[in-house]
Amino acid sequence: xxxxxxxxxxxxxxxxxxxxxxxxxxxxxxxxxxxxxxxxxxxxxxxxxxxxxxxxxxxxxxxxxxxxxxxxxxxxxxxxxxxxxxxxxxxxxxxxxxxxxxxxxxxxxxxxxx
Numbered sequence: 001x002x003x004x005x006x007x008x009x010x011x012x013x014x015x016x017x018x019x020x021x022x023x024x025x026x027x028x029x030x031x032x033x034x035x036x037x038x039x040x041x042x043x044x045x046x047x048x049x050x051x052x053x054x055x056x057x058x059x060x061x062x063x064x065x066x067x068x069x070x071x072x073x074x075x076x077x078x079x080x081x082x083x084x085x086x087x088x089x090x091x092x093x094x095x096x097x098x099x100x101x102x103x104x105x106x107x108x109x110x111x112x113x114x
Contacts, residue, residue, distance in 0.1 A: 010083040020073030027067035034060040
């Protein structure tokens with residue numbers, strides 16, 4: 001039943017991620033260009049160039065903000081990652097008994113395996 005729930009959550013997260021793939025790409029592109037414009041803005045000494053880069057940076061900032069649904073896609077990608085890790089997790093059974101001879105036998109069999 002736990003695996004079914006993980007599959008259901010993973011499926012929903014995958015659909016949300018696919019639905020927000022466009023805004024994700026737009027956000028990545030606009031933030032990358034904004035980064036390079038900002039770096040160039042800091043390097044330049046010309047006032048006219050600073051004004052032009054400032055206007056371009058403002059336009060790119062507005063483009064980045066308009067891709068706000070991409071945040072939902074990022075959250076869906078994280079949920080998908082967590083579900084994947086939980087789905088592939090294996091449980092380790094500890095066989096600890098109050099009987100000292102049983103514990104000795106378990107340890108002895110582990111030593112013989114090596």
